[in-house]
Amino acid sequence: MALAPAHAQGVLRIGMVAGFTGPVAGLVQESAEGARLYFESVNASGGIKGQNIELVTMDDKYDDKTAVAQAKALASQGVLGLMLSRGTGPTEAMLPVLKENKLPLFAPATGAISLHEPAQPYVYHLRASYQKEAERAVKHLAGIGVKRFTIVQVNDAFGNDAGKGAIKGLDDLKMRALSHLRFDRNKPDLAPTMQAIAKAGMEAVVLIGPGYAVVEGINALRAAGSTAHVATLSNNASAEFVKALGENAHGVVVTQLFPYERSTANLMVREALSLAKSAGRSELTPAQVEGFAAAKLVVEALKRVNGKDITRDGLNKALDGARLDLGGLQVHYTDKDHTGLEYTDVSIVGADGKFKR
Incomplete structure (x- = not known):
């Protein structure tokens, strides 16, 4: 098929292409802000080969079919690549568009193992898999003495994938979850589940799901009188998530896939903080660090x-076999492995609503 020029003069x-409206809007907006922060600094220094970088965003409303349509539209408009798609479903749905247009996708904000194994030729991951971060969550909880676990997950591809990681983490520790429960993405109805968990005296709940469902679950757990530890994944590492929880945010464990957003010891974060302050921002969120x-x-x-x-072809060739330093974060791609980073960490929401590590 005929393609539009790779870039305008x-x-x-x-x-x-991501859900700028809908259930992941806060994370999407924050990651876009982080990306623009760096692109603007590069443009201010002369761009790349004398050309400025422009981030063109389209709202897929967290819907697979819309994501495909928007990706096709951007491909026909001559974008060089896509970045920061959000969610397993929309990202998987776009794979044929990437292949047809030889369009690289940078740093999709999904850790689905199906996108890692086997390696997708046009997908270049940055974040670790959902399974790795769920493993990290349960090992953190076990490390602080938790013995009575329950896993509560959304009943979809994301939940099943991350749930396997949580189980693997417990297996590695020769432990088992006392219950493994599932809920519907569209109608979570988590109050009865959390009442049962509180009654059973569980010490920790690994709660895997979209932000609105996790907020509902945590609020229901606290309303039932439980003081159990709660851990969730990085898809909920946003200021919007913390705000939605209100006073129940304090103490929630959230996995993180990039260095601490206030860590001046990390070169990349130090650079991001400096640019943010120059732009009049006092701090960063985890999602902004991912976008950066x-x-x-x-x-x-x-x-x-x-x-x-x-060109698109030139970008793909430049990435395959590349060893890249992103400022203290080393990334290496081969033709059989586009995994990117395996960095995982945890944060705990403090009384001030900030992520602490």
Whole structure:
């Protein structure tokens, strides 16, 4: 099929198809802000080969069919690549569009193992898998003495994937969950489940699901009188999630896949904080750090394209076999492994509503 020019004169266009409205809107907006923060700094320094980077965003409303339509539209408009798609379903749905247009996808914000194994030729991951972060969550809880676990997960591909990681983490410790429960994404109705968990005297709940459902579950657990530890995954590492929980946010464990957003010891975070302060922002969120890291990945790939013209094919060739330093974060891609980072950590929401590590 005929493709539009790879970029307009003097502009390198990168697309972002994600749910700017809907259940993941807060995370999507924050990650886009982080990406723009870095792109704007690169543009202010002369861009890449004298050309500015433009982030073009489209709202897929967290819907698979809409994601496909928006990805096709951006491909026809000549974007060089996509970045920061959000969610397993929308990202998997876009795979045929990537293949047809030889369109690289940078740093999708999903850790689905199905997108890692086998390696998808046009998908370049940055974050670790859902299974790795769920393992990290249960091992953290076990490390502080928790023995009575329950896993509560959304009954979809994301929940099943992450749930396997939580089980593996417990298996590694020769432990078992005392119950493993599931709920419907569209109608969580978690109050009865949390009342039963409180009555059973569980010490910790690994709660895997979209933000609105996890908020409902935590509020119901506290209303039932339980003081059990609660751990959830990085898909809920946003200021919006903490705000929605109110006073029940304090103490919630949230896995993190990038260095602490206030850690000046990390080169990338130090750079991001400096740029944020110059732009009038006093702090960053975990999602903004992820967006910033994704933008650095894009820029490093753009820099490595051979020749004067930057093309999609050139980007793919530049990434395959590349060893990249994103500022203390080392990424290596091969033709059989596009995993990216395996970094995992945990944070705990403090009394001030900030993520602490």
